[in-house]
Amino acid sequence: MTFLRRTEIKEGTALNTGETKGDGKPVQSSHVEMVELVLPNDTNQLGNLLGGRLMHWIDISAAMAATRHSNHVCVTAAVDEISFLHPIKLGELVVLRASVNRAFNTSMEVGVKVFSENPLTGERKHSNSAYLTFVSIDSIGKPVTVIPVLPESQDEVRRFEQALFRREQRLKHREETRRIWSEVTSRQG
Numbered sequence: 001m002t003f004l005r006r007t008e009i010k011e012g013t014a015l016n017t018g019e020t021k022g023d024g025k026p027v028q029s030s031h032v033e034m035v036e037l038v039l040p041n042d043t044n045q046l047g048n049l050l051g052g053r054l055m056h057w058i059d060i061s062a063a064m065a066a067t068r069h070s071n072h073v074c075v076t077a078a079v080d081e082i083s084f085l086h087p088i089k090l091g092e093l094v095v096l097r098a099s100v101n102r103a104f105n106t107s108m109e110v111g112v113k114v115f116s117e118n119p120l121t122g123e124r125k126h127s128n129s130a131y132l133t134f135v136s137i138d139s140i141g142k143p144v145t146v147i148p149v150l151p152e153s154q155d156e157v158r159r160f161e162q163a164l165f166r167r168e169q170r171l172k173h174r175e176e177t178r179r180i181w182s183e184v185t186s187r188q189g
């Protein structure tokens, strides 16, 4: 596996965002491609893949990418909205491509792109995209810092830059949720 110096990131992409300094890993070194066959137990009464099963596979593929990047156990901290663009049928293949878009301090944004594939015709359809936040933890569950991600291709640089915006939105949402909960619990208490 090749480890690149952080200074090799294209100028302008390395913002001061709480990311750790030092060596990093290219996106491709932790990329995961996972393929599942939709079996009867994965479907509803209409023979369509259950949304919950797909969410499980999304979570697993993303966890593998985060763990490969950080070389620590990683837990799911947040999952952004997931939309289901079209049904996936019994007997189709589900191809999940997961990669770490950006690492911050102890957390990482992982993007998962999901395709359905008809194995008889080879036809592929993009069915979902999801963003998940994973936190790297030690043996007692304490968050530990992760090394930076080094984007190389144009798409990787675009995802790296956009991940910062999404993180800001998530953290604002988390603050707002905490504020509402503390108001509700103080009213009840």
Ligand SMILES: CC(C)(COP(=O)(O)OP(=O)(O)OC[C@H]1O[C@@H](n2cnc3c(N)ncnc32)[C@H](O)[C@@H]1OP(=O)(O)O)[C@@H](O)C(=O)NCCC(=O)NCCS
Binding pocket: 018, 075, 076, 077, 078, 104, 105, 106, 107, 108, 133, 135, 137, 141, 143, 170, 171, 174
């Ligand atoms: C995720 C967890 C380790 C965070 O621990 P914590 O004590 O809240 O730690 P912090 O507040 O310091 O957050 C650690 C990192 O997580 C990020 N984070 C935590 N909650 C987040 C959220 N809802 N959205 C985005 N990022 C989040 C923080 O921004 C921080 O990232 P950074 O270090 O890169 O800046 C802890 O909440 C936990 O163990 N949760 C349960 C995880 C789990 O069981 N997941 C399975 C799903 S059921």
